[in-house]
Amino acid sequence: MTTQAFVLQLLTGLSRAAILFIVAAGLSLVFGALRVVNVAHGSFFMVGAFVGVTVIEAVEGPAGFVLAVAAAVVVVAVLATLVETLALRRLYTSEHLLQLLATFACVLIFSDLVQFLWGERPRSVRQPRLVSGSINLGGVIFPRYSLFLIAVAVVLAVALWALMTRTRLGRDIRAAVSDPEMLGLVGANVPLLFTVVFALGGALAAVGGVLAAPQSTARLGMDIDIIIESFAVVIIGGLGSLVGTAVGALLVGLTFSFGILFVPQAALAIVFVVMVAVLMWRPYGLFGVVER
Amino acid sequence: MTRPPVAVAGWGLAAVAAAVAPLVATERQVYLLMSVLVLAVFATSFNVLLGYTGLVSFAHGAYYGVGAYTVALGALHLGLPPMAGVALAPFVTAVVAYVTGLIALRATRLYFALLTLALGQLIFLVTFQWRSLTRGDDGIHGVILPPALSAPVPRYYALLALAAIALVILGLVMRSPFGATLGAIRENRERTGFLGIKVKRYELAAFTLGGAFAGYAGAMYVLVDRQAFPLLMHWTTSAQPIFVTLIGGLSNFAGPAVGAVVFGLLRDYIIRNIEYWQAVLGLVLLLIILFLPGGIVEGVQRLARLVAGRGGGPAAPPVADTDREPAPAGRRTP
Amino acid sequence: MTPLLEVSDVRKRFGGLKAVDGVDLRVEAGELRAVIGPNGAGKSTLFNLVTGHFRPDTGTVTFDGADITGQPTYRIARAGIGRAFQITSIFPGLEVGENVRLGIVARRGESARPFGRAKGMHAAEVREILDAVGLLAVERARGGNLSHGDQRALELAISLALEPKLLLLDEPTAGMAPAETARTMALVRRIAEERRLTVLFCEHDMEVVFGTAHRVLVMHQGRALVDGTPDEVRADPEVRRVYLGSDE
Numbered sequence: 049m050t051t052q053a054f055v056l057q058l059l060t061g062l063s064r065a066a067i068l069f070i071v072a073a074g075l076s077l078v079f080g081a082l083r084v085v086n087v088a089h090g091s092f093f094m095v096g097a098f099v100g101v102t103v104i105e106a107v108e109g110p111a112g113f114v115l116a117v118a119a120a121v122v123v124v125a126v127l128a129t130l131v132e133t134l135a136l137r138r139l140y141t142s143e144h145l146l147q148l149l150a151t152f153a154c155v156l157i158f159s160d161l162v163q164f165l166w167g168e169r170p171r172s173v174r175q176p177r178l179v180s181g182s183i184n185l186g187g188v189i190f191p192r193y194s195l196f197l198i199a200v201a202v203v204l205a206v207a208l209w210a211l212m213t214r215t216r217l218g219r220d221i222r223a224a225v226s227d228p229e230m231l232g233l234v235g236a237n238v239p240l241l242f243t244v245v246f247a248l249g250g251a252l253a254a255v256g257g258v259l260a261a262p263q264s265t266a267r268l269g270m271d272i273d274i275i276i277e278s279f280a281v282v283i284i285g286g287l288g289s290l291v292g293t294a295v296g297a298l299l300v301g302l303t304f305s306f307g308i309l310f311v312p313q314a315a316l317a318i319v320f321v322v323m324v325a326v327l328m329w330r331p332y333g334l335f336g337v338v339e340r
Numbered sequence: 341m342t343r344p345p346v347a348v349a350g351w352g353l354a355a356v357a358a359a360v361a362p363l364v365a366t367e368r369q370v371y372l373l374m375s376v377l378v379l380a381v382f383a384t385s386f387n388v389l390l391g392y393t394g395l396v397s398f399a400h401g402a403y404y405g406v407g408a409y410t411v412a413l414g415a416l417h418l419g420l421p422p423m424a425g426v427a428l429a430p431f432v433t434a435v436v437a438y439v440t441g442l443i444a445l446r447a448t449r450l451y452f453a454l455l456t457l458a459l460g461q462l463i464f465l466v467t468f469q470w471r472s473l474t475r476g477d478d479g480i481h482g483v484i485l486p487p488a489l490s491a492p493v494p495r496y497y498a499l500l501a502l503a504a505i506a507l508v509i510l511g512l513v514m515r516s517p518f519g520a521t522l523g524a525i526r527e528n529r530e531r532t533g534f535l536g537i538k539v540k541r542y543e544l545a546a547f548t549l550g551g552a553f554a555g556y557a558g559a560m561y562v563l564v565d566r567q568a569f570p571l572l573m574h575w576t577t578s579a580q581p582i583f584v585t586l587i588g589g590l591s592n593f594a595g596p597a598v599g600a601v602v603f604g605l606l607r608d609y610i611i612r613n614i615e616y617w618q619a620v621l622g623l624v625l626l627l628i629i630l631f632l633p634g635g636i637v638e639g640v641q642r643l644a645r646l647v648a649g650r651g652g653g654p655a656a657p658p659v660a661d662t663d664r665e666p667a668p669a670g671r672r673t674p
Numbered sequence: 675m676t677p678l679l680e681v682s683d684v685r686k687r688f689g690g691l692k693a694v695d696g697v698d699l700r701v702e703a704g705e706l707r708a709v710i711g712p713n714g715a716g717k718s719t720l721f722n723l724v725t726g727h728f729r730p731d732t733g734t735v736t737f738d739g740a741d742i743t744g745q746p747t748y749r750i751a752r753a754g755i756g757r758a759f760q761i762t763s764i765f766p767g768l769e770v771g772e773n774v775r776l777g778i779v780a781r782r783g784e785s786a787r788p789f790g791r792a793k794g795m796h797a798a799e800v801r802e803i804l805d806a807v808g809l810l811a812v813e814r815a816r817g818g819n820l821s822h823g824d825q826r827a828l829e830l831a832i833s834l835a836l837e838p839k840l841l842l843l844d845e846p847t848a849g850m851a852p853a854e855t856a857r858t859m860a861l862v863r864r865i866a867e868e869r870r871l872t873v874l875f876c877e878h879d880m881e882v883v884f885g886t887a888h889r890v891l892v893m894h895q896g897r898a899l900v901d902g903t904p905d906e907v908r909a910d911p912e913v914r915r916v917y918l919g920s921d922e
Contacts, residue, residue, distance in 0.1 A: 094366030
């Protein structure tokens with residue numbers, strides 16, 4: 049394999065990993081703090097993508113892209129808040145299965161909502177000019193957008209880490225992850241915290257959606273696709289661990305992109321095999337929080 | 341001890357209704373009823389895992405598909421008559437379920453569920469890609485049925501018989517000590533282990549049994565639609581019995597069957613009349629989850645108790661002891 | 675005479691914490707043996723080591739002549755060690771009678787039978803056990819609906835259904851008012867006598883223990899402090915220091 053080909057595959061894998069990380073981080077966060085598996089996370093991703101595309105089509109240039117991200121975050125945060133307060137909140141004392149199914153019901157609702165608002169055809173959008181095209185480093189061509197995605201993921205990872213370790217919100221979230229019973233006792237407003245975390249998770253999915261749109265178009269069914277891969281990421285990495293999500297995302301993204309080289313039709317299958325293998329070795333994922 | 345009168349009346353009524361239905365229904369409705377029968381068996385097989393053992397599996401659709409493909413591939417490659425395929429399907433599926441169960445049960449609860457998701461999707465992908473064997477995305481169509489079953493009404497009765505056999509077998513097994521042990525595992529997995537029971541073995545047995553009958557249901561499906569295609573194995577197919585069981589009620593043997601009837605008929609009506617049926621379906625399900633988590637069966641039972649004058653809440657405990665301190669709840673609090 | 679249960683120099687660490695740090699315990703058949711100590715003394719961990727919930731880092735556990743160190747819980751249960759839990763662990767969605775029946779069916783090895791009607795099985799024995807613990811009146815009630823005290827009794831009943839040779843009771847009177855505590859301990863004594871059970875129980879209330887136990891082991895910070903009859907223990911200065919000095 050030539051260096052160029054290798055670099056391209058590597059970057060494809062890394063940029064896929066970047067998007068997966070951003071999306072899966074939200075999923076993992078919500079699970080860690082709320083102990084809820086939110087299947088509608090993929091729906092947030094999809095809504096984010098469609099909102100982003102709509103804004104980019106309306107507003108030209110880099111401002112459009114930034115606005116798109118902001119709009120997607122706001123819209124999805126609102127939707128997420130609605131879901132959490134109207135539905136999930138009543139189910140926290142119920143079985144996990146009911147929570148999961150409630151979110152699945154939301155998937156159905158959101159899927160039709162998107163179809164209603166945007167129709168059936170996929171929407172494509174160009175990469176923002178600032179980060180489109182490629183740069184040439186030492187004779188090897190690097191697609192700019194891939195580098196951009198990787199950079200964004202790294203920045204978000206650092207931001208999330210800072211949030212978790214340096215802010216009060218982060219402290220509360222970590223308390224929720226490790227010892228929910230204590231949470232109310234240390235003065236945290238638990239219902240508000242849960243809503244905030246859920247909205248934050250959704251926001252991350254929305255950001256992922258906007259970033260993914262220029263690469264893979266906004267289309268119906270992207271909610272199901274991303275949720276499967278995100279689950280693979282968080283299972284491999286371990287639910288509730290940011291480091292695990294990062295590792296999982298890298299593993300899944302790279303496995304997929306290099307897998308396509310060797311066994312083009314079965315790349316996703318290989319991901320699942322990896323997932324099964326990891327779980328057999330470490331039943332809670334590589335860095336997982338042990339389930340209570 | 342005799343079974344509660346509501347249950348006996350319910351099953352009796354259902355049997356009578358099922359027997360006379362084709363005489364009053366249109367052909368399209370008969371086909372609808374056939375698919376309801378298939379769904380009832382599928383959902384009941386799933387409840388062996390969910391309601392009885394407490395296992396949430398997203399691979400059940402895959403087993404359904406395996407059963408369907410057993411019939412279809414048998415007909416396609418081996419010239420196997422479909423009814424023989426139906427008889428074979430549960431055994432083939434049992435093997436698949438057993439092997440995947442061995443893998444999946446290495447994890448517990450949530451990770452188990454996600455692992456079944458992965459395994460189910462793997463089976464789906466294999467079926468999808470292995471075009472030479474399964475015809476991949478095209479699926480297998482036009483499975484030829486024996487002439488006796490080509491007309492809808494006799495076919496309906498054949499399916500009714502098949503469904504009855506499945507439900508009777510599952511019903512007997514669930515009533516047995518084995519079924520009671522599964523219930524114990526669902527109620528308190530750890531304590532069941534302390535009774536000296538190898539919990540994982542029972543879970544695997546339940547998984548295999550449920551999977552086998554999912555395959556049986558899939559085989560029944562081929563008799564209805566005479567085709568098999570990869571999407572049968574997708575995890576979204578697995579979601580169906582979950583919803584159906586939830587609607588009907590998972591703590592009761594009849595729940596899934598009741599749910600199947602309601603869901604099947606409701607969905608048919610909604611799909612035909614409302615464009616955005618997914619959203620409506622989602623909304624209905626959400627409402628049931630939020631306000632009637634015990635499903636329709638429990639709702640009916642509560643209603644029956646109300647009518648009998650014994651209060652509408654869950655069954656009240658007889659007075660036992662002067663110490664009236666309420667038992668501590670076992671669930672986590674946010 | 676060889677003891678029914680012999681725990682030799684077991685140790686168990688959790689990270690930096692030495693939960694159990696070299697404890698010896700001997701329980702003779704037919705005894706009512708107690709392990710007491712303040713919170714955090716390591717009593718529950720010791721129990722968990724005996725029942726196979728945890729594996730000891732070092733040391734051995736011998737029961738009825740056989741080495742059961744580190745064996746899985748179901749095997750230890752089969753060997754004849756029963757346990758009633760500190761946090762009541764019954765089958766809440768099932769009827770009281772069914773709770774007990776599960777134990778009886780398990781004892782007979784019938785749990786895997788895929789035919790026959792589970793509900794009516796062993797009805798007489800179920801009643802007998804329920805009567806022994808005073809729950810006969812609520813045979814049909816749902817386990818989860820019982821009062822706290824009744825749930826503890828059901829907990830005990832399920833353990834009895836397994837016909838154990840040794841019964842471990844983990845803080846049997848936790849959270850109970852004095853009258854009920856006395857009743858529970860009287861029940862334990864009576865049942866142990868009637869069924870020739872050996873009972874090992876742990877408590878952190880000394881008075882509960884002294885009326886019932888034949889011999890008492892006092893634990894403190896993972897170690898054995900004193901081992902002897904209730905009188906010996908009560909008179910021991912070390913014990914006094916530990917209990918009077920600690921925050922009870």
